Amino acid sequence: xxxxxxxxxxxxxxxxxxxxxxxxxxxxxxxxxxxxxxxxxxxxxxxxxxxxxxxxxxxxxxxxxxxxxxxxxxxxxxxxxxxxxxxxxxxxxxxxxxxxxxxxxxxxxxxxxxxxxxx
Numbered sequence: 001x002x003x004x005x006x007x008x009x010x011x012x013x014x015x016x017x018x019x020x021x022x023x024x025x026x027x028x029x030x031x032x033x034x035x036x037x038x039x040x041x042x043x044x045x046x047x048x049x050x051x052x053x054x055x056x057x058x059x060x061x062x063x064x065x066x067x068x069x070x071x072x073x074x075x076x077x078x079x080x081x082x083x084x085x086x087x088x089x090x091x092x093x094x095x096x097x098x099x100x101x102x103x104x105x106x107x108x109x110x111x112x113x114x115x116x117x118x119x
Contacts, residue, residue, distance in 0.1 A: 005065075008066060033077075040072045045107035
């Protein structure tokens with residue numbers, strides 16, 4: 001049952017990541033990876049919400065591990081940061097790291113507070 005819940009969540013999260021990333025990135029012609037930053041911050045917000053709300057184990061597997069795990073993408077974050085550095089856009093690479101970390105932690109904190117208010 002555990003694997004099924006994770007797979008179901010990931011089956012929705014992965015296409016959501018791709019579609020969201022493409023939709024956002026198509027509106028920004030800059031080198032900066034706005035799509036990846038957005039999906040990672042969104043996944044952090046949702047995971048914080050799920051954690052703060054204290055949902056049951058099955059919901060945590062479905063939404064937290066499956067959906068959020070597939071929605072967020074550390075590999076794309078790493079690749080895009082390295083690519084920015086290789087292209088000489090070191091300030092953009094540093095900005096990507098800073099915004100992703102601060103935004104993810106901030107979003108998770110806000111989600112956690114919102115989740116606590118739902119208890």
